Amino acid sequence: MRDGPIKKVVIAGGGTAGWMTAAAMAKLMGKNLDITLVESDAIATIGVGEATIPTLVFFNRLLDIKEPEFLAATQGTYKLGIQFENWRDIGEDYMHAFGTTGKDCWACGFQHFWMKGRELGVSSGFGDYCLERRAAESLKFGHLPSNGLNYAFHIDASLYAGFLRKFSEKYGAKRLEGKIDKVVTDTETGFIESLTLTSGEVVEGDFFIDCTGMRALLIEQALHAGFESWSHWLPCDSAIAVQTNTVREPVPYTRSIARESGWQWRIPLQHRVGNGLVYCSRYLDDASARAMLLENVEGETLTEPLSIKFHAGRRRKQWFKNCLAVGLSSGFLEPLESTSIHLIQQNIVRFLRMFPAAGISQAEVDEFNRQADFDIERIRDFIILHYKVTDRADSAFWRHCRAMEIPETLKNKVDIFEKTGHVYREGNELFVDSWQQVMLGQGLEPQRYHPLVDTMTERELVDFLQHIKSNVDRTVAGLPEHNSYLASYIKPASQSVGAKTEVPSY
16 A cells, blocks of 8 residues: 555546546546646657447536537538448348347347247347437437437547547646656555656656557556566557548448458547548558558548557556556557547556545455456457458468457357347446447357247237337437538537537447
């Protein structure tokens, strides 16, 4: 345990991670804390993560951020899911939508009823029973009562950081311009005492939060917390990102298009489109990757392509001594399921729940790290699933993915679903309905359905399925068009008028 109360928190680095941290701490605990964020205009942030998942709605509500103002400031659009193109095989598409598909019962999930209905020839496509998927495909959106439509956002990450900076400073957080030259640690305890800037200025603190990105300047370079590589499961190690002008109205979903040695993203904002190619450099060289991306974007490019190198994995200790890693300093998972901002948010909220006001307890540090490890490992498994369970064998990259060993946790999940059709959620696992959506979308077919389904007559099953689908169809028909709704919803933001938002379940 570290003696002494925590009164002064120093955040090293800005960007999305730094300013999300500053915003949450300043708004929720700023009356009792001195919060300083150190960043340098000379250090560029990656800032290409523009797609989110529904938990960001909770974060905004926690900070009382008004959604119209947020969307106006970030040039945001709504997102109802991710369309996966060519992942199961070339020419085959499916959507991972944010909502629940169908209606579960106490003993088994909806997929069991759907499977029997398919055998009888009375089921529609699995996604036809999901409101969010049908709304996305119909290019519609609207806020419904009682979290009736789960949604997230596409945002400009640089604008988001600027928006949160103003928000943080309003609640007392201070920004200090400067590059960190040295991290000073106590020779006996190893705890961080201060940061020395290139200007010579010394920034002391009781607790330090590392938001320095992949450099991990505090948690790794100074404290040597250790790194666990997952590149044997997630072989992609490179990305190229570029922005293009808008040539069509933004759709309310992200596109993920599988290529021969990786995948391409397309994220529509109000003012532009974010594009990128994630790939494995063992199978595709950088020049070819750049050419492939530029050949497959729409519209005129607005920026020079940005090359990014990364290593999939996680920090062995995300909280170590008096330092917490948030964002890329804590590890890296490719943005396939848009979970980067979620993991930032999780570490921030978890830390505030465990905030060591009176001093650092090692037992609580260990519990924090256990929970953080669980979160990122389950998301890791979900991402690996997309690569492993596929019919693609058209390139060396995809043959490698099909043949690779996978974590036991994922192997168990896949085996259980294939044999029984069941998906079991462990603890506070992020993804629920998502597992069956992606496993079915990738072509994994369960061998049987739950026997409880056979207690229904064929007529009862037909009525059950038709009732769900008709409710979805009726609700989608009543939703406004996405872009017209977005324009009318954010219009009051200029007068700082917000609307109440609901917390999504996911």
